[in-house]
Amino acid sequence: MWKEFKKFALKGNVLDMAIGVIIGGAFGKIVSSLVDDIFMPLIGLLFKTDSLTNLYVTLNGVETKGMSAEAAVEAGANILRYGNLISIIINFLMIALILFFVVKGINKLKDLTKKEEEAPKAARKCPYCKGEIADDATRCPHCTSELPAEK
Numbered sequence: 001m002w003k004e005f006k007k008f009a010l011k012g013n014v015l016d017m018a019i020g021v022i023i024g025g026a027f028g029k030i031v032s033s034l035v036d037d038i039f040m041p042l043i044g045l046l047f048k049t050d051s052l053t054n055l056y057v058t059l060n061g062v063e064t065k066g067m068s069a070e071a072a073v074e075a076g077a078n079i080l081r082y083g084n085l086i087s088i089i090i091n092f093l094m095i096a097l098i099l100f101f102v103v104k105g106i107n108k109l110k111d112l113t114k115k116e117e118e119a120p121k122a123a124r125k126c127p128y129c130k131g132e133i134a135d136d137a138t139r140c141p142h143c144t145s146e147l148p149a150e151k
Contacts (some may be wrong), residue, residue, distance in 0.1 A: 031098060033090045055083025
C-alpha cells in the first residue's frame with residue numbers, strides 16, 4: 001500500500017497540482033492585499049468610510065449613526081452588512097481580471113513558441129518555374145525541367 005501511495009504522490013500531475021495550489025494561495029494573498037490596502041481605501045473615499053466592511057443597514061430601527069458594524073451589533077441593532085459583500089465581489093473581480101491577463105500572456109507565449117517550432121524550412125525552388133520542389137528532386141514536378149545538381 002505504501003508503494004502505491006508513493007507512486008501516486010510522486011506522479012507529475014500530483015506534484016504540479018500541489019505546486020499550483022501553493023502558488024495560488026500566495027497569489028490570492030497578494031491580490032487580497034492589493035484590494036484591501038490599495039483599492040478599498042480609494043473606494044471607501046467614494047462611500048465616505050474607512051472600510052467597506054463598515055457599510056450596513058439597520059433593520060430593527062436602533063439608532064446606530066456613526067457606529068462601526070461591530071459596535072452596532074453590540075448596541076442591539078439587527079444589521080444587514082452589504083459592505084462586506086461589495087468588498088468580496090471586488091476582490092473576486094480583481095483576481096479574475098489578473099488571472100485573465102496571466103493566462104492571456106501565457107497563451108501568447110505558447111503561440112510564439114509554437115510558431116517558431118512550426119516554421120517550415122525554406123523550400124528549394126525550381127530555377128525555371130520557381131515552383132517548390134523537394135530537396136532531393138532531380139526533376140521539377142511542375143515544369144519537368146531537369147534540375148542542376150546542388151552544391
